[in-house]
Amino acid sequence: MAATPVMTNPVRFAPVGATRWLRFGRGTTIWLLLAPAGLFLALLFVVPIGYVLVLSVTDPTVSLNHFRRIVTVPLYTSVMLNTFRTSLIVTLTCLFLGYPFAYVMARRNDVVSLILLIIVGMSFWTGFVVRTYAWLVILGNRGPVVAAFGALGLGKPPQLLFTSFSSTLGMTHILLPYMVLALYGVMKKIDVGLLRAAASLGARPNRAFREVFLPQSLPGVVNGSVLVFTICLGFYVTPILLGTPKDMMISQLINQQIEELLAWGFASALAVVLLVATTTLLVVYNRFVGLDRLWG
Amino acid sequence: MIPLGLAISVAIFLIAPILIIVPMSFSTSISFAFPPPAYWLGYYRAYFSNPEWLIPTANSFIVAFSTMLVTMLLVLPACFAFVRNRFAGKGLVNQLFLLPLIVPQVVSALGYYGFLSRLRIVGTHLGLIVAHTALAMPVSFLVICAALKGYDRNLERAAMSAGAGPLRTFLWVTLPVLRPGILVAALFAFLQSFNEAVVAIFISGRDAATLPKKMFESIRLESDPIIAVVSSLLTGAVLLGVVIPLLFRRKTGRAT
Numbered sequence: 142m143a144a145t146p147v148m149t150n151p152v153r154f155a156p157v158g159a160t161r162w163l164r165f166g167r168g169t170t171i172w173l174l175l176a177p178a179g180l181f182l183a184l185l186f187v188v189p190i191g192y193v194l195v196l197s198v199t200d201p202t203v204s205l206n207h208f209r210r211i212v213t214v215p216l217y218t219s220v221m222l223n224t225f226r227t228s229l230i231v232t233l234t235c236l237f238l239g240y241p242f243a244y245v246m247a248r249r250n251d252v253v254s255l256i257l258l259i260i261v262g263m264s265f266w267t268g269f270v271v272r273t274y275a276w277l278v279i280l281g282n283r284g285p286v287v288a289a290f291g292a293l294g295l296g297k298p299p300q301l302l303f304t305s306f307s308s309t310l311g312m313t314h315i316l317l318p319y320m321v322l323a324l325y326g327v328m329k330k331i332d333v334g335l336l337r338a339a340a341s342l343g344a345r346p347n348r349a350f351r352e353v354f355l356p357q358s359l360p361g362v363v364n365g366s367v368l369v370f371t372i373c374l375g376f377y378v379t380p381i382l383l384g385t386p387k388d389m390m391i392s393q394l395i396n397q398q399i400e401e402l403l404a405w406g407f408a409s410a411l412a413v414v415l416l417v418a419t420t421t422l423l424v425v426y427n428r429f430v431g432l433d434r435l436w437g
Numbered sequence: 438m439i440p441l442g443l444a445i446s447v448a449i450f451l452i453a454p455i456l457i458i459v460p461m462s463f464s465t466s467i468s469f470a471f472p473p474p475a476y477w478l479g480y481y482r483a484y485f486s487n488p489e490w491l492i493p494t495a496n497s498f499i500v501a502f503s504t505m506l507v508t509m510l511l512v513l514p515a516c517f518a519f520v521r522n523r524f525a526g527k528g529l530v531n532q533l534f535l536l537p538l539i540v541p542q543v544v545s546a547l548g549y550y551g552f553l554s555r556l557r558i559v560g561t562h563l564g565l566i567v568a569h570t571a572l573a574m575p576v577s578f579l580v581i582c583a584a585l586k587g588y589d590r591n592l593e594r595a596a597m598s599a600g601a602g603p604l605r606t607f608l609w610v611t612l613p614v615l616r617p618g619i620l621v622a623a624l625f626a627f628l629q630s631f632n633e634a635v636v637a638i639f640i641s642g643r644d645a646a647t648l649p650k651k652m653f654e655s656i657r658l659e660s661d662p663i664i665a666v667v668s669s670l671l672t673g674a675v676l677l678g679v680v681i682p683l684l685f686r687r688k689t690g691r692a693t
Binding site: 172188238267374399416 | 439440441443444447448450451452454455457458461466470472510511512514515517518519522524530531532533534535536537539540541542543544545546547548549551552553567568570571574578579628631632634635638649652653656657664665667668671672675676678679680683
């Protein structure tokens with residue numbers, strides 16, 4: 142064809158120069174572009190975290206005493222245990238509530254799924270403090286739950302606020318959107334054709350779900366659970382506002398050590414324990430799945 | 438049918454607590470009473486005329502906006518270098534960039550308190566912007582990298598072959614194509630900072646206190662009815678922020 146030389150010539154020449162420039166050369170240029178962000182994080186994030194590590198073994202004196210106390214004093218071991226148990230309960234509850242929700246959101250493609258999406262989005266972007274405050278109102282002495290008990294003639298309900306129940310409920314409510322979005326991200330990618338194929342081969346809906354959909358949604362279950370569990374371990378705002386000092390979580394203990402006792406060294410040691418627990422979990426996750434996948 | 442019923446119940450569980458605050462904010466009651474005894478606009482007036490609340494509001498906007506700018510300036514070039522090249526230490530760089538997401542917020546907060554008080558910038562906007570930028574970087578990094586990975590380099594080659602120089606190609610082809618990803622990343626950075634409570638509680642002090650910190654404090658100390666007003670305003674803003682893009686997307690029919 143007559144037109145071909147005109148069309149191909151520039152295309153053949155251009156990419157060489159183009160790609161080279163757009164890759165910003167090699168070596169030094171790569172690092173020049175990475176340097177501002179990299180140095181920022183190294184100096185203004187890694188160093189402060191390092192400061193906590195240092196403080197945990199040097200304040201007030203150089204020793205491992207803080208860590209010894211954490212593992213030997215029954216009060217502190219019970220806080221660790223309680224943190225772990227509460228996080229597990231919150232994670233499982235989120236999974237139980239989030240799975241059907243994400244399932245409906247992913248499988249339907251109508252106004253219902255749109256409304257569900259708006260609700261999750263709103264819930265996700267409303268700050269922790271606002272949602273914690275909402276539970277203070279709902280479970281409070283003059284709130285709707287107490288009013289409903291009265292209206293039904295049931296008298297006074299048991300103490301709801303400032304218990305481990307209210308704190309667990311609040312955290313579940315706040316972390317549920319994370320679980321839903323993690324599940325939804327995976328479920329949305331499951332090929333609907335496979336479910337139809339299963340049905341056409343005679344599988345009842347239940348069986349098609351169990352043998353086709355459920356196994357393929359498991360990566361979402363893992364992502365959501367890891368995400369919720371790790372956030373929950375170090376949850377600060379909600380346990381402090383809704384919980385009780387009787388069933389402390391680790392962040393409440395950290396808060397107490399700082400506010401009431403000014404014990405920075407011990408608080409730092411607690412933070413280190415929290416950091417190690419979270420990192421261990423994520424290192425394992427990284428090994429099997431890859432950290433990049435966690436946030437979808 | 439069963440999953441749908443469950444999903445709707447869960448949806449109510451998610452949204453009802455947030456919506457319940459709105460009637461509360463019009464309540465005449467001083468404490469957190471629901472249902473409200475009567476309605477008025479008094480606490481809205483109180484909010485809009487009370488510096489105790491307006492200053493934290495302004496602080497939140499200043500810090501969130503600056504965080505967004507600094508984050509984008511740092512992350513954008515890094516993403517280009519990161520996605521478009523293979524180099525030794527890439528895995529390490531990736532882990533460094535995700536680190537603030539891995540470290541529990543209380544731990545970061547504690548670290549920043551100690552570190553920034555050494556630098557004497559605890560309780561300043563600057564200190565808060567530094568901390569929030571570090572915390573906002575991972576998500577912005579992930580979003581922009583994802584956008585860059587899905588970007589067709591042939592567009593650049595085409596522009597170049599049609600005679601555009603490198604700068605022109607970047608400004609007229611690369612940036613516009615990546616704009617949705619960049620905007621989403623910027624929005625995330627802004628909201629991350631605007632909503633962030635834990636680090637702010639530790640380091641913002643009195644002068645640089647942000648809204649979440651102010652709310653946290655006043656929930657603990659007194660039951661200031663203005664909290665309901667602030668919460669309602671924030672909920673309204675979030676509603677607009679979530680619904681408008683969805684409607685817009687429906688109309689233009691784009692899939693992002």
